[in-house]
Structure formats: C-alpha cells, structure tokens
Amino acid sequence: MSPTDTGQDETTAARRRARSRLQSAQARVSTAFRERMLTVLLVLLLLLAFVVPSAVQSVFQAELLVDILLTLVLIAGTMAVSANRPLMMAMAVLAFLAMGLRWSEWILPGTLLPIVRESSVLITLFVLAIAVAINVFSSSTDISERIVGTVILYLLIGMIWGIAYMAIATRHPDAFAQTRVVEFPITNWIYFSFVTLTTVGYGDVLPVSRIARSLATLEALIGQLYPAIIIARMVSMPRADS
Structure with missing residues (x-):
C-alpha cells in the first residue's frame, strides 16, 4: 500500500470518527431537549x-387560564415528541388548528360551536x-424519561x-x-374526571345519560388497570443503557 493510499484511509477514518462524535453530540442534545420539554x-x-x-x-379567569395553559401544553407537547418526525408534524398541524379554534372564540364570540372547539x-x-x-x-428511552412520560400519560x-x-x-x-x-x-x-380516574367517586357529580355513564365506567376501569399494567410494563422493560 502506497503512502498516498495510507493517508487517504487515515483521512477517511478521521472523518468517520468526527461524524460519529457529531451524531452522538446531536443525539445527546436532542435527548436533553426532549427531557426538558417533558x-x-x-x-x-x-x-x-x-x-x-x-x-x-x-369564570372569566378560569376560561382564560385554561386556554393559556392548554395552548402551552400543546406547544410543549409538540416539542416533546420531536424525536418522532411524523407524530411531531401531525401534532403541529392539530395543535395549530386547535389553538386557532379556541382563541378565535375570544375575538369572534359565538362564531363556532363549542363542541367543535x-x-x-x-x-x-x-x-x-x-x-x-x-x-x-421505546427501548431507547432512559428510565427517568419513562417515569416522567408515564405520569404525563x-x-x-384525565x-x-x-x-x-x-x-x-x-x-x-x-x-x-x-x-x-x-x-x-x-x-x-x-375535577370530575380525576375523581373518576382515581375511583374516589364523591357523588357530587353523577353521570345520568348512557354515553356519560359509559365514559365514566371506562375511565374508572383505566384508572384501575393503569398502575397494574402500564407501570409494571415500563419497569420490566430493559434500561436504555443496558
């Protein structure tokens, strides 16, 4: 092998190592950003x-604060799923439409049906x-990120x-x-949703119609199964660094 070929091989290897280090750094930055957004x-x-x-x-304060926080939730949620490009794009489009519909009610009252919003x-x-x-x-997700994600879910x-x-x-x-x-x-x-999810059921709000009862029953069932199945599955998954 000539000295020229040796030099080219060393240059190629150096470029590969630099590219690998760059990709690792980008992955760490992406993971840190996703964890902060979560x-x-x-x-x-x-x-x-x-x-x-x-x-x-x-009521005015409640509606305003809920709309502000929901807007921030949608923005933070879109950023938090940036690792999955298709889902992030879907979230971005849906969040834009949802925020537009909600905030349009403050500018043009009565123009949209509340059910649509x-x-x-x-x-x-x-x-x-x-x-x-x-x-x-995801098997590549760190254990701390899994725990935070489970609470968010x-x-x-609710x-x-x-x-x-x-x-x-x-x-x-x-x-x-x-x-x-x-x-x-x-x-x-x-309040009623989380009371139902945790199966506390104080009885101050009661579902009467069939669809309301079905939704309340399903939520209570999910509230019972979630700790037993979801968290157990999360803990049993292999660590990302193992």
Whole structure:
C-alpha cells in the first residue's frame, strides 16, 4: 500500500470518527431537549389539573387560564415528541388548528360551536397521548424519561376525559346530575374526571345519560388497570443503557 493510499484511509477514518462524535453530540442534545420539554409538559398539566381549579376567582379567569395553559401544553407537547418526525408534524398541524379554534372564540364570540372547539383539543391531546406512550415504551428511552412520560400519560388521560365530559355536558345539559351549582364549569369537569380516574367517586357529580355513564365506567376501569399494567410494563422493560 502506497503512502498516498495510507493517508487517504487515515483521512477517511478521521472523518468517520468526527461524524460519529457529531451524531452522538446531536443525539445527546436532542435527548436533553426532549427531557426538558417533558418536564415542562408535566408542570403545565399539574397546573392545569390542580392549581387552576383552586386559584381562579371568576369564570372569566378560569376560561382564560385554561386556554393559556392548554395552548402551552400543546406547544410543549409538540416539542416533546420531536424525536418522532411524523407524530411531531401531525401534532403541529392539530395543535395549530386547535389553538386557532379556541382563541378565535375570544375575538369572534359565538362564531363556532363549542363542541367543535372542544373536539379539536380532544383529538390533539389524544394524538399527544399516543406519542407520549410510544416514547415511554421505546427501548431507547432512559428510565427517568419513562417515569416522567408515564405520569404525563396518566394526567393526559384525565384531561382527555375531562374535555369529553365537558363536550357532552355542553351538548346534553341533562347528561350529568350535580348536587350543587358549580361556579366554574370548566374546572368542574377536570375535577370530575380525576375523581373518576382515581375511583374516589364523591357523588357530587353523577353521570345520568348512557354515553356519560359509559365514559365514566371506562375511565374508572383505566384508572384501575393503569398502575397494574402500564407501570409494571415500563419497569420490566430493559434500561436504555443496558
């Protein structure tokens, strides 16, 4: 082998090593970014589920804060699933439509049916839940990211059902019976959803119609099966670094 060929081989090997180091660095940056976005998404969902219902002072504040937090949830969720390009693109399109429909109500009141607005958010959160679930069960996902993703998925289930209950109650006001007048209707369905998901069932809100009862039963069943199946499966999966 001539010195020229040897030099070319060394140059090629050096380029390969540089390319490999660059790809590794990009992967680490992508993983760190995704983990940060998952953390942000978790914080936003906790605020939406537990802080807003106890902090709001009026219906206007409740609706405004819910819309702001839902917008941030959709943005953070889109960024959190950036590793899966098709899902990220689907999330971006759905999030844009959902945010446009929700915020248009503040500019042009009464121009959209509430069921259309809530359905757009419902579909977007459902796609986000699928994307988070795929990330949680990926064998390349770090254990800490799996745990955060599992909590996010649980909260998303509660939020999805809460929005579904609100859409049903908007369409059919007699679908639920309540023992007292609720001051903040939006946060009421978030509360009812998580009470049902955790199978606490205080009885202050009761599903009456068949579709409301079916949804409540399904959510309660998921709430019972989730810790036993989803978390057990996550823990039993091999570590990403093993």
